[in-house]
Amino acid sequence: xxxxxxxxxxxxxxxxxxxxxxxxxxxxxxxxxxxxxxxxxxxxxxxxxxxxxxxxxxxxxxxxxxxxxxxxxxxxxxxxxxxxxxxxxxxxxxxxxxxxxxxxxxxxxxxxxxxxxxxxxxxxxxxxxxxxxxxxxxxxxxxxxxxxxxxxxxxxxxxxxxxxxxxxxxxxxxxxxxxxxxxxxxxxxxxxxxxxxxxxxxxxxxxxxxxxxxxxxxxxxxxxxxxxxxxxxxxxxxxxxxxxxxxxxxxxxxxxxxxxxxxxxxxxxxxxxxxxxxxxxxxxxxxxxxxxxxxxxxxxxxxxxxxxxxxxxxxxxxxxxxxxxxxxxxxxxxxxxxxxxxxxxxxxxxxxxxxxxxxxxxxxxxxxxxxxxxxxxxxxxxxxxxxxxxxxxxxxxxxxxxxxxxxxxxxxxxxxxxxxxxxxxxxxxxxxxxxxxxxxxxxxxxxxxxxxx
Amino acid sequence: xxxxxxxxxxxxxxxxxxxxxxxxxxxxxxxxxxxxxxxxxxxxxxxxxxxxxxxxxxxxxxxxxxxxxxxxxxxxxxxxxxxxxxxxxxxxxxxxxxxxxxxxxxxxxxxxxxxxxxxxxxxxxxxxxxxxxxxxxxxxxxxxxxxxxxxxxxxxxxxxxxxxxxxxxxxxxxxxxxxxxxxxxxxxxxxxxxxxxxxxxxxxxxxxxxxxxxxxxxxxxxxxxxxxxxxxxxxxxxxxxxxxxxxxxxxxxxxxxxxxxxxxxxxxxxxxxxxxxxxxxxxxxxxxxxxxxxxxxxxxxxxxxxxxxxxx
Numbered sequence: 001x002x003x004x005x006x007x008x009x010x011x012x013x014x015x016x017x018x019x020x021x022x023x024x025x026x027x028x029x030x031x032x033x034x035x036x037x038x039x040x041x042x043x044x045x046x047x048x049x050x051x052x053x054x055x056x057x058x059x060x061x062x063x064x065x066x067x068x069x070x071x072x073x074x075x076x077x078x079x080x081x082x083x084x085x086x087x088x089x090x091x092x093x094x095x096x097x098x099x100x101x102x103x104x105x106x107x108x109x110x111x112x113x114x115x116x117x118x119x120x121x122x123x124x125x126x127x128x129x130x131x132x133x134x135x136x137x138x139x140x141x142x143x144x145x146x147x148x149x150x151x152x153x154x155x156x157x158x159x160x161x162x163x164x165x166x167x168x169x170x171x172x173x174x175x176x177x178x179x180x181x182x183x184x185x186x187x188x189x190x191x192x193x194x195x196x197x198x199x200x201x202x203x204x205x206x207x208x209x210x211x212x213x214x215x216x217x218x219x220x221x222x223x224x225x226x227x228x229x230x231x232x233x234x235x236x237x238x239x240x241x242x243x244x245x246x247x248x249x250x251x252x253x254x255x256x257x258x259x260x261x262x263x264x265x266x267x268x269x270x271x272x273x274x275x276x277x278x279x280x281x282x283x284x285x286x287x288x289x290x291x292x293x294x295x296x297x298x299x300x301x302x303x304x305x306x307x308x309x310x311x312x313x314x315x316x317x318x319x320x321x322x323x324x325x326x327x328x329x330x331x332x333x334x335x336x337x338x339x340x341x342x343x344x345x346x347x348x349x350x351x352x353x354x355x356x357x358x359x360x361x362x363x364x365x366x367x368x369x370x371x372x373x374x375x376x377x378x379x380x381x382x383x384x385x386x387x388x389x390x391x392x393x394x395x396x397x398x399x400x401x402x403x404x405x406x407x408x409x410x411x412x413x414x415x416x417x418x419x420x421x422x423x424x425x426x427x428x429x430x431x432x433x434x435x436x437x438x439x440x441x442x443x444x445x446x447x448x449x450x451x452x453x
Numbered sequence: 454x455x456x457x458x459x460x461x462x463x464x465x466x467x468x469x470x471x472x473x474x475x476x477x478x479x480x481x482x483x484x485x486x487x488x489x490x491x492x493x494x495x496x497x498x499x500x501x502x503x504x505x506x507x508x509x510x511x512x513x514x515x516x517x518x519x520x521x522x523x524x525x526x527x528x529x530x531x532x533x534x535x536x537x538x539x540x541x542x543x544x545x546x547x548x549x550x551x552x553x554x555x556x557x558x559x560x561x562x563x564x565x566x567x568x569x570x571x572x573x574x575x576x577x578x579x580x581x582x583x584x585x586x587x588x589x590x591x592x593x594x595x596x597x598x599x600x601x602x603x604x605x606x607x608x609x610x611x612x613x614x615x616x617x618x619x620x621x622x623x624x625x626x627x628x629x630x631x632x633x634x635x636x637x638x639x640x641x642x643x644x645x646x647x648x649x650x651x652x653x654x655x656x657x658x659x660x661x662x663x664x665x666x667x668x669x670x671x672x673x674x675x676x677x678x679x680x681x682x683x684x685x686x687x688x689x690x691x692x693x694x695x696x697x698x699x700x701x702x703x704x705x706x707x708x709x710x711x712x713x714x715x716x717x718x719x720x721x722x723x724x725x726x727x728x729x730x731x732x733x734x735x736x737x738x739x740x741x742x743x744x745x746x747x748x749x750x751x752x753x754x755x756x757x758x759x760x761x762x763x764x765x
Contacts, residue, residue: 096730103519120733124520213619214605225711278714279604279625414518418732428714432627446539453516453533453734 052352054084057101057108058167059094063305063371067363075359082352084110095417102126102344109345110353112167115154115336116228119414122157128343129160134354151376154409155338163338164354165361166376170300171407172232172333173400174200174319175307180207180217180295189319191399196325197237197266200296204275207295215277220296221285222267222276227420230427231410232333233298237263239408240327245419246411252451253419255426255444256437262324264426264436271431278431290314301390301400305372318399321406334407336376368393418450506746513739519729523736530740540741542716543724544748546631550720551699553635558642558695559688565643566650567676587644595708598637602709624710630717634705642698646691653687654680689760693753700749721745 058068065088072084087108089097095117101107102124113121121127132143140161144152147165155163174189181188184206189195195203204219223229235245243259246252254260270276286303288294290310297303298321307316321332339360341353364375364386374390381389391398413419426443430436473481474488513530517523534540569580586594601609604622613621623633661679670678681688703722706712712719712727719727725745729738 099519099733100730120518120520124518126520213614216605225713277604279622415732421727421731425713425715432625432714434627434715449537450732453737 050081050348052082052349054082054110054349054353054356055087055108056084056356057087057089057098057111059091059112060088061091061371064373067366067370068360070366071360071363075356079352079355082356084356102342105344107342107344109342109349110356111340111342112337113340114228115338116231116410116412116416118155118157118162119412119416121340122162123414125343127162127340128345128350129162130164131341131351131354134351135164135358146378147376148378154334154336163340164357166336166338167360167367168302168337168373169376169404170302170333170335170374171321171400171403172236172298172300173321173403174296175289175299175303175316176296176319177289177292177294178315178317180292188317191319192402194320194330195322197270197322198325200322201266201270201273201275204270204296205273208274208277217292218277218294219275220270221288221294221298222270222278223285223298224278224428224431225424227417227424230424231420232335234263234423234427235410236321236331236333236408237266237324239331240324240329242328244411245423246413253413253415253444253447255422255440255447260440261436264430264440266324267427268430268433268436278428286310289316301374301397302372304394304397316396318396320399320403330406331408332403332406334404334409336409365389413451415450419447422446422450509739509742512736513743515736517734517736519733519735526736530737531744533737534740534744539716539719540724543719543721546717546719547700547702547721550631550635550638550702550718551696553632554638554642554699554702555692555695557635557639558646559691561639562643562646562691563650565647566654567680569647569651570654584644584648586641587648589641591641591704592708594637594641595705598633598705599709602633625714627714628717630710630714634702634710634718637705638699638702642695646695649687649691650684653684657683685760689756692760693756696752696756697749700745700752 132140135143137143152161207219209217238259241259243257247254285297286306289297323330339357341350361377364379365381367373367375422443426439429439474484515523516526601607602623604610623629665675702720706718706723710718712723725738725741728734
């Protein structure tokens with residue numbers, strides 16, 4: 001009896017193994033989804049006028065959800081045959097969700113993504129080139145005129161634009177609690193001339209407050225563990241010193257360059273002086289600034305609305321992103337999230353999706369008023385340009401808007417996530433006091449192994 | 454006495470009528486009926502365990518970036534893994550974490566079970582209180598400890614100050630992040646195994662202890678010659694399960710340290726997750742998963758072997 005049962009169990013297992021060899025899901029290697037040349041084949045193309053179902057995916061920034069839902073309702077009312085399913089995921093694993101959805105053949109038809117995803121998207125046919133007719137123009141050249149010059153460069157590959165518009169267009173500047181500066185007797189930073197990073201280190205150290213052994217307020221919050229933020233903040237620092245993570249001549253990452261050594265040494269000094277502290281707070285930097293646990297953060301225009309909501313009495317203000325005393329160029333950061341349409345969706349879905357994106361990008365005032373997202377698509381609001389309208393809504397933001405002109409997008413690499421992770425771990429080790437040169441040499445070895453894969 | 458029981462069971466089993474699977478007898482029909490009930494479980498196990506497992510091995514033979522066209526590379530992912538310092542580091546970290554966690558858990562859980570096996574006032578109340586960490590979700594537990602370890606306001610930091618270790622910061626002092634993860638895991642894991650040990654202790658007939666007492670055996674002798682041998686099956690279960698669970702750790706590292714500082718707490722499951730879903734190296738991550746499975750299998754077999762030898 002036992003032998004027979006064992007035999008049956010073995011047969012079931014072998015049958016399952018055989019089944020696994022025969023059936024291959026769309027995501028498995030035996031049947032990879034081919035990049036769509038034109039259109040795609042993820043779903044059968046419905047005939048004209050037939051119901052169309054779109055999946056729209058975004059990250060879950062709280063303020064953005066109601067406006068997304070309102071625009072979906074408006075679009076569905078105007079297009080009764082289109083049904084849009086809205087899905088959103090936490091910021092921290094949003095990109096993984098989008099990528100695994102595409103790998104599993106369940107990718108969204110319309111979605112947000114950051115500019116750093118472009119190399120992977122384009123190489124794998126994930127994103128479709130823009131359909132200008134959905135925006136009321138006939139050509140890509142006319143479509144580009146709807147946006148400030150250069151604002152869609154990060155989404156253009158081989159002269160093809162792959163987005164219908166930028167959902168949030170960002171740079172980073174300093175945002176600080178002016179009351180803390182006044183209490184510490186530190187003059188408020190200039191709005192026109194950036195502080196040097198060296199000056200900032202001294203200021204941050206003075207703003208740190210201790211009660212015995214307990215730090216009750218840290219001078220400056222620093223993004224210690226999020227790889228994308230490591231790039232967004234350290235890459236401008238590197239570029240100010242004339243460096244580039246990806247060596248333009250070799251096309252390979254260079255972690256041992258002199259500029260990188262200087263940046264990492266600076267961070268080590270910044271911690272040693274007490275201006276930053278990886279172990280302290282670092283859980284909700286806007287909340288910590290609003291609650292007087294932190295005096296300075298690095299942030300974009302999107303920070304204004306949450307800060308006002310969190311603490312209406314907070315005397316926050318802005319200063320340009322600091323530059324090194326020996327900087328060769330004034331450089332800040334530039335990054336954007338944009339609306340994409342899936343290159344894997346059927347032509348009919350793509351057409352409906354681009355019309356939906358046209359509606360999404362034409363709500364510039366709502367995106368700013370309700371979410372604090374800077375849009376790139378040009379418009380007039382009550383006779384004012386978008387930039388004038390933004391500046392008027394809160395004069396403190398003028399400093400941040402001025403930093404855009406010095407911004408550069410992050411490095412482009414299919415290994416973006418791996419390299420940014422290596423960079424972050426190198427930063428962690430340096431902040432623990434490890435020797436900068438040793439850490440960077442080991443990081444370089446790992447980066448070399450990564451890019452040769 | 455135990456040997457006699459085993460012999461008796463074996464004889465009983467040998468003498469019992471063996472039901473047939475085929476034929477039209479009642480026994481055969483019952484057996485088939487039983488197997489029919491078990492069939493959904495077989496199918497579930499096959500589709501959700503055996504099938505993914507075979508797929509993982511299959512994928513490990515490819516270079517595959519999740520979105521691109523996979524290319525067959527044979528065992529190259531495996532050879533690269535053995536030269537990858539991050540992978541080797543993650544194995545070392547995982548072993549340190551796993552054994553650093555399970556050994557204290559076994560000792561503390563057994564000690565507590567022995568305590569709770571005694572009759573004393575408010576025993577059930579204490580037992581419930583000690584069991585609380587087990588019912589808290591690991592995510593919540595990790596976030597609680599993130600605050601406990603806060604170098605300014607954390608309760609654990611305050612305790613360290615109290616014992617004169619005020620300068621010791623668990624999450625960012627070099628070499629301390631892994632012990633920090635061990636401490637929170639021991640605290641979380643102990644109650645579950647305490648209950649299992651307690652169930653094992655309660656199953657030991659009291660006659661044995663009474664007879665031993667009459668023969669003049671001390672408490673230590675009773676523990677050594679009655680409790681431990683009788684608990685052996687339970688201990689085997691606890692050892693195997695706790696080691697496997699410890700090796701599978703992911704949540705606290707993901708939520709508290711993200712594998713850092715540097716790679717100090719980058720355990721193997723985290724290495725696999727990052728390579729698969731963050732760096733999109735699915736073939737490489739699959740190869741690491743296969744090796745991980747082999748490590749766990751080897752450990753489990755070793756544990757079974759050691760305990761069988763001990764029993765013999």
